[in-house]
Amino acid sequence: MEEDEKVEAMLQGYVNSQGGRERLLTITSIEVDGIMKLESQGLRIPMAQKVQAPDKVYTMQDFPVFGEIRNSLNGNQGWEWHPIAGERPLDYTEVDELLDDANLQRDLNLRDEYSSIRLGPPEIIEDIQTTQLIFTDEAGKVEYWYFKSNGDLFQKIHIVSAGPESEFEATERYYDFEEEEGFRFPRKIRYLNPAYEAELTITELVINREIDQCYFVLPIYAEEMARLAKDEPYERSSTTVD
Numbered sequence: 001m002e003e004d005e006k007v008e009a010m011l012q013g014y015v016n017s018q019g020g021r022e023r024l025l026t027i028t029s030i031e032v033d034g035i036m037k038l039e040s041q042g043l044r045i046p047m048a049q050k051v052q053a054p055d056k057v058y059t060m061q062d063f064p065v066f067g068e069i070r071n072s073l074n075g076n077q078g079w080e081w082h083p084i085a086g087e088r089p090l091d092y093t094e095v096d097e098l099l100d101d102a103n104l105q106r107d108l109n110l111r112d113e114y115s116s117i118r119l120g121p122p123e124i125i126e127d128i129q130t131t132q133l134i135f136t137d138e139a140g141k142v143e144y145w146y147f148k149s150n151g152d153l154f155q156k157i158h159i160v161s162a163g164p165e166s167e168f169e170a171t172e173r174y175y176d177f178e179e180e181e182g183f184r185f186p187r188k189i190r191y192l193n194p195a196y197e198a199e200l201t202i203t204e205l206v207i208n209r210e211i212d213q214c215y216f217v218l219p220i221y222a223e224e225m226a227r228l229a230k231d232e233p234y235e236r237s238s239t240t241v242d
Contacts, residue, residue: 007117010133010147011110017151018107019183027104027183028053031206036061037199047200050211053105057098058215073098074216087219113137120144126173130154152177152184168194181207 029052036045050058057073067083078090120132130146146155170193174186191198
């Protein structure tokens with residue numbers, strides 16, 4: 001089998017592991033509740049995310065002591081509410097990140113998202129044999145995805161910019177897959193990077209329930225601030241952070 005055929009077979013196996021193309025095409029909204037644990041800091045942070053395709057996202061993290069941080073995206077504008085700093089418009093990179101979250105069919109079109117996808121060497125991670133795909137986007141950013149034999153995505157490594165001259169590797173690992181209404185997802189996700197280690201446990205996942213649109217309403221003054229900050233139509237940047 002040629003390399004391109006092997007890549008295509010792995011991409012198809014990944015889609016099938018989530019429930020298949022036809023099931024993914026029917027998903028228009030996802031709501032997630034969970035707990036994020038930062039063990040080194042002794043923090044336990046309740047979180048929630050509501051996503052309505054193609055371009056609406058609401059997230060909430062409830063931090064001890066100072067309270068909830070909320071983000072919302074509606075179309076190509078977004079805002080953050082912070083209990084100490086107050087409200088601000090999201091910058092273009094932050095908007096791009098939330099637009100990726102809102103693209104619930106993204107995994108069906110990975111060929112369109114990356115300029116190249118190629119095979120990497122197999123690796124054993126936590127005693128699990130994995131196969132690897134290497135994704136490169138138009139900006140040259142590289143991601144390494146590791147799959148189990150049944151198609152489940154087990155690990156993803158990507159490069160995160162920490163400043164003009166500083167980068168580091170960020171790793172995500174996925175555990176305890178379960179099925180909800182024909183859609184398979186990981187109950188636990190571990191985040192590993194030089195700054196911190198965290199574990200997200202998903203306590204509830206709801207598919208295709210009507211979401212109250214109040215979660216996506218942008219404050220008028222946040223919209224005004226965004227227009228004042230950049231008086232030109234929004235264009236999505238070519239460099240996005242997953």
